[in-house]
Amino acid sequence: DVKVTQSSRYLVKRTGEKVFLECVQDMDHENMFWYRQDPGLGLRLIYFSYDVKMKEKGDIPEGYSVSREKKERFSLILESASTNQTSMYLCASRTTKRSYNSPLHFGNGTRLTVT
Amino acid sequence: AQSVTQLGSHVSVSEGALVLLRCNYSSSVPPYLFWYVQYPNQGLQLLLKYTSAATLVKGINGFEAEFKKSETSFHLTKPSAHMSDAAEYFCAVILSSNTGKLIFGQGTTLQVKP
Numbered sequence: 001d002v003k004v005t006q007s008s009r010y011l012v013k014r015t016g017e018k019v020f021l022e023c024v025q026d027m028d029h030e031n032m033f034w035y036r037q038d039p040g041l042g043l044r045l046i047y048f049s050y051d052v053k054m055k056e057k058g059d060i061p062e063g064y065s066v067s068r069e070k071k072e073r074f075s076l077i078l079e080s081a082s083t084n085q086t087s088m089y090l091c092a093s094r095t096t097k098r099s100y101n102s103p104l105h106f107g108n109g110t111r112l113t114v115t
Numbered sequence: 116a117q118s119v120t121q122l123g124s125h126v127s128v129s130e131g132a133l134v135l136l137r138c139n140y141s142s143s144v145p146p147y148l149f150w151y152v153q154y155p156n157q158g159l160q161l162l163l164k165y166t167s168a169a170t171l172v173k174g175i176n177g178f179e180a181e182f183k184k185s186e187t188s189f190h191l192t193k194p195s196a197h198m199s200d201a202a203e204y205f206c207a208v209i210l211s212s213n214t215g216k217l218i219f220g221q222g223t224t225l226q227v228k229p
Contacts, residue, residue, distance in 0.1 A: 004158070031215065040124060042205060043159075043219040058216070090158060096215065101147040101166050104217060106158030 003027075006091050006107035013114050019078040021110050023091030030096045032074035033104065034058075034066065037088040049074055081114045088112075118142065119208045121220035129228050134178075134193040136223050138206030141187065147209040148189045149217070150180055154202045162204070165189060176200070201227045 007022035025032065030051050035043040035058075045058030047066040055066050063085060067075045074093075078085055088111050092104040122137040140146055148165040163174025170182045176199075180191045189206060206220040 033217070035219070040221060042121075042221040045216065045218065048216065056216075059218075092159075094215075101149075101164055101209065103149070103161040103164065104151075104159070106160070108156070108158045 004091055004093055004105050004107040006089075006110050008110050009108065011110055011112045013078075013081050013112065015082060015114055017078075017081045017114075019081050019112070019114075021076040021078075021089055021091075021112070023074045023076070023093075023107060024072050025074075025093040025105070026072065027093065027095065027105070028071065029093035029105075030071075031094040032068065033092040033094070034064075034074065034076045035090045035092065036060070037090055037109070043090065046076065081112075083114050086112060086114045118218045119206050119220040121204075121206050121223050123223055124221060125224045125226065127226040127228060128196045130198055131195050134191070134196045134200065134225065136191040136204050136206075136225065138180075138189045138191065138220060139187055140189065140206075140208045142208065148180075148182060149207040149209075150174065150178070150189075150191050151205045151207060151219075152202050153205065153222075159205060162191070196225075196227045198227050198229065201225055 004025045033048040034046040044060050049055045049068045052071050065077045088109050090109045091107045094104050119140045150162040151159040153159045163172045165182045173179045178193045203222050203224050205222050
């Protein structure tokens with residue numbers, strides 16, 4: 001079974017701090033994604049990565065950056081955390097060996113609070 | 116521009132009643148369509164997906180969805196709701212076969228009353 005692990009379940013940070021959210025998958029998947037989930041807004045794509053060292057902006061990349069130095073790990077970075085980045089962050093991975101319609105496998109999420 | 120719209124942020128049904136969760140998409144190319152479910156304090160898991168092989172798609176836990184191109188819809192149904200179906204449901208679409216970027220709807224919370 002695919003496992004997507006997010007390093008923290010809950011995180012509290014102060015405004016202006018640099019924050020790292022880590023995600024690791026164990027199935028050699030090519031694609032990895034970062035979404036944020038807010039009530040009434042569903043999941044919004046922040047960044048995704050086709051493969052190692054390849055990335056593309058999603059719908060709401062402002063205030064975020066990402067790093068994918070190894071295939072299994074995809075990090076989301078908040079350069080200077082702000083209160084409007086308080087949210088649930090979900091990481092997901094997917095194989096594209098057959099096609100893009102293979103399902104995303106999600107981690108359990110990191111609930112980030114910025115005070 | 117919104118690519119996928121779920122009508123109704125909250126749906127409430129009685130146990131044993133029909134479940135209908137609505138999803139409409141906007142796409143100029145044949146889309147890939149998905150329904151995901153999120154139980155409390157968990158990540159999302161796949162319920163079913165449309166791959167153009169058949170317009171009526173059967174998923175897990177008795178759910179199914181019908182792709183209607185003329186209505187640009189992919190509504191999720193289940194004949195008889197169970198208490199364990201209470202969760203948040205998300206419709207999602209891949210619009211571009213070049214990038215495979217997956218876009219989610221706003222989500223619908225399903226409440227099942229005893």
